[in-house]
Amino acid sequence: MSRKDILQSLESSPFKGPALPDFNFGVKNPTNLLERFIASAKASASHILETNDFNDLTAKYSRVINLSNQINYKGLFLDGINSPFELNDIDLLVIDGAFGVAENGAIWVNTDVLPFRVLPFIAEHLVICIKKENLVANMHDAYAKIQSDDYGFGVFIAGPSKTADIEQSLVIGAQGPRSLGILF
Amino acid sequence: MTNHPKNAEEFIKDTDRVDWHDAALWHVRQKRDIAVDTVPEWEELRNIAAQIKAHTLANLRSYLLDFEQNAMANGVEVHWAKDAEAHNQIVLEILQRNNVKKIVKSKSMLTEECGLNPFLEGRDFEITDTDLGERIIQMRQEPPSHIVLPAIHIKKEEVGDLFRKELGAEPGNNDPAYLTNQARIHLREKFLQCDAAITGVNFGVADTGEVVVCTNEGNADLGVHLAPITIHSMGIEKLVPRQKDLAVFIRLLARSATGQPITIYTSHHKKTAKGAEKHIVLVDNGRSKRLAMEKYRSSLQCIRCGACMNTCPIYRRSGGHSYHFTIPGPIGSILAPATDLKAYSDLPFASTLCGSCGDVCPVKIDIPNQLYLWRQEIAEAGALEGKRKSMKAASKLLASPRSYRNFGWLMRLGLRFMPNFLIINRYNVWTKGRDLPKPPKQSFKDWYKKNQR
Ligand code: SF4
Numbered sequence: 327m328s329r330k331d332i333l334q335s336l337e338s339s340p341f342k343g344p345a346l347p348d349f350n351f352g353v354k355n356p357t358n359l360l361e362r363f364i365a366s367a368k369a370s371a372s373h374i375l376e377t378n379d380f381n382d383l384t385a386k387y388s389r390v391i392n393l394s395n396q397i398n399y400k401g402l403f404l405d406g407i408n409s410p411f412e413l414n415d416i417d418l419l420v421i422d423g424a425f426g427v428a429e430n431g432a433i434w435v436n437t438d439v440l441p442f443r444v445l446p447f448i449a450e451h452l453v454i455c456i457k458k459e460n461l462v463a464n465m466h467d468a469y470a471k472i473q474s475d476d477y478g479f480g481v482f483i484a485g486p487s488k489t490a491d492i493e494q495s496l497v498i499g500a501q502g503p504r505s506l507g508i509l510f
Numbered sequence: 511m512t513n514h515p516k517n518a519e520e521f522i523k524d525t526d527r528v529d530w531h532d533a534a535l536w537h538v539r540q541k542r543d544i545a546v547d548t549v550p551e552w553e554e555l556r557n558i559a560a561q562i563k564a565h566t567l568a569n570l571r572s573y574l575l576d577f578e579q580n581a582m583a584n585g586v587e588v589h590w591a592k593d594a595e596a597h598n599q600i601v602l603e604i605l606q607r608n609n610v611k612k613i614v615k616s617k618s619m620l621t622e623e624c625g626l627n628p629f630l631e632g633r634d635f636e637i638t639d640t641d642l643g644e645r646i647i648q649m650r651q652e653p654p655s656h657i658v659l660p661a662i663h664i665k666k667e668e669v670g671d672l673f674r675k676e677l678g679a680e681p682g683n684n685d686p687a688y689l690t691n692q693a694r695i696h697l698r699e700k701f702l703q704c705d706a707a708i709t710g711v712n713f714g715v716a717d718t719g720e721v722v723v724c725t726n727e728g729n730a731d732l733g734v735h736l737a738p739i740t741i742h743s744m745g746i747e748k749l750v751p752r753q754k755d756l757a758v759f760i761r762l763l764a765r766s767a768t769g770q771p772i773t774i775y776t777s778h779h780k781k782t783a784k785g786a787e788k789h790i791v792l793v794d795n796g797r798s799k800r801l802a803m804e805k806y807r808s809s810l811q812c813i814r815c816g817a818c819m820n821t822c823p824i825y826r827r828s829g830g831h832s833y834h835f836t837i838p839g840p841i842g843s844i845l846a847p848a849t850d851l852k853a854y855s856d857l858p859f860a861s862t863l864c865g866s867c868g869d870v871c872p873v874k875i876d877i878p879n880q881l882y883l884w885r886q887e888i889a890e891a892g893a894l895e896g897k898r899k900s901m902k903a904a905s906k907l908l909a910s911p912r913s914y915r916n917f918g919w920l921m922r923l924g925l926r927f928m929p930n931f932l933i934i935n936r937y938n939v940w941t942k943g944r945d946l947p948k949p950p951k952q953s954f955k956d957w958y959k960k961n962q963r
Binding site: 327328329331332333335336337338339341342343344345346347349351366369370410411414427429430431432442443444447448464465466468469470472473477478479480481482483484485486487488489490491492493494495497499500501502503 | 534537538551554555558561562564565566567568569570571574575584589590591592593596640641642643646659660661662664665666669686687689690691694697698702726727728729731732734735736746751752753754756757758760761768770771772773774775776777778779780781782783792794798799801802804807
């Protein structure tokens, strides 16, 4: 049995390591969070949307799904869809993000509030709504927040899907959403 | 027998390609430097990361048991594989039990190490690598040449030709955006037909039982959240004790790898989705044995960022395939000899010992030192076979202009391309306590003539 073998092998030559270090890099009184978040998000090719831009987007696409509680827009409904495989043709998905991280422009999305986990990955374009007051300085502050979040699946999304696998040329829109809009 | 100098000789024949490969990777290294400079506590983070990893490895048994228990409480099935064969068998059983035919797989050096693709293909499964770079090399039937940038050795014209042949892409269009979109269409079809998804794991968290997967393309998530069956293959060294430890590693990983502050997707897979099935396979395959080797233990701290490759003057100019091991570059050169000293005895010598890899490593693995230790071990193993034999080998080396030239090639690389601060540091045994030789002002012959009298 592999389990017994591995555990035995680990037991057979014990050695001492350092103590588990503690650290505290959280930022107590962060300043300019919004400004810094926006700069990081833009550097990662996210768009910061104004209400006008959002209206333009919803006018441009026909298959729009809105699952955000923060925005008043009636898109199509997901009623009657039983399998994630039926979700391939979404033009634009609008969802809520829990909070944003200023140091890298990432947004925490707990997919337990969505009917399918695959939604933010399979839509052609994605808009995430977050509140200006829900920003943290760095990843330490982010995990301090997540600690109390009971998610089945959660993800930091830091921009549109991208790749540089062909000659290191950056291509936006690899396999997931081709654009990410952030709406405050 | 294949070896690094011989393979490198092949690679450097195409000088344009070498220059391009070199520049592309150096560019990634520069992006890393810029990203690192934005984090004032960078060095502290490295120290803490190294400590967390060293602590976890020293207590791996108990953290693995915690992890197993917590993952099971999340509804995940946990499997243990002592070697590659056991891993592949476990995966096979899960797939057969669920009548799986088509599998999508995201990047995983571990499944590469286990030879999972040929194993499953030989049993009539369709397995599709879904990371763009991985798909390209899968179509070319090649191994990855870099752990983060698997197709870094391939030019866009070659991708264009490949996609015309394989995907019917239009002739003459080698625009990376166009080619990426062709791959997107092709891979989306594969996603929409898949029965199971396999992923690698960047981090496993003992106190929550979750696994974290970092990608830029979104391919891992498309597979996992579409397929009813998911298998996460995870090396036992990937554990961190606490969820909050992730902050340290996530901050280090992408900045070291590509200069991004974070990958586009940092996915935390915890509980099984409704109607789905989730498996984690914990793989040893030599890791516990390596843990017992005190000198080389810290190589298990590696988080596979690839920074040591991007910075290595030998890697950049010899290409990943020259290393003939699953993990190329400096880290591969200290991992490989533990698996087979004889077959990989060349790899610890594929280095100038300039120390750059150790300087960039986010978890502070003393790669140059371990390269040096392996060299000694290899020399000793040779000496054990009999002094006569080793002396014969040495005289053969010195007598062969070719070997001598190779050695000169390494030296010239080191001297030509690295500023002093890179060559002269505490690691470099060649230059310890002295400056590099200055080019002589007069030749020995001249000097002898003058001073003879
Ligand atoms: S050895 Fe260090 S630098 Fe190299 S891949 Fe591993 S973590 Fe990155």
